[in-house]
Amino acid sequence: MFWEAPIEQLQDTETWQERQPDLLVAPLPIDLKYSKWIQDLQDHISFRLLYYSSDLNLDALDKAWITQPEAILIDPITEAQMIATLRLIQLNLNNLSKKNIQDKLKQLSLREQEIVQLIRRGLSSKQISERLFISTNTVNTHKRRIKEKLQVKRFAEIS
Missing domain, CATH: 1.10.10.10 (Winged helix-like DNA-binding domain superfamily/Winged helix DNA-binding domain)
Incomplete structure (x- = not known):
């Protein structure tokens, strides 16, 4: 399951526990505090990230990379680009999941x-x-x- 969420909802712990997403689609972090918060969350909950942004802010990109996103999309984003990106991420998640299961089968x-x-x-x-x-x-x-x-x-x- 993926979840597209505005920044305000991301910091609501109850919402995280309710949704338990495999993939979070969120705005590009604009400050280091937000990036570190997501990084801390990743230490406790397993999920992948896809960021989007309406402008190419190199400083924000640097801060975002500490959270190891699957991709960062910069507007304008076409529907085809978004679908292709989501499919690639899902394919990667499926491959990782199969590898984890194979390891556990042993x-x-x-x-x-x-x-x-x-x-x-x-x-x-x-x-x-x-x-x-x-x-x-x-x-x-x-x-x-x-x-x-x-x-x-x-x-x-x-x-």
């Missing part, structure tokens, strides 16, 4: 890895339980723990 137990492989093949919990000679409840417990360890909501995210 940390699963052998049984959990076996269950992941069977899920990828499209087997139901009942079919997995029959194949592995364990109860359906045990399979469901493994599935819940696998999701927790991989930090995913659906198994489609690991396929």
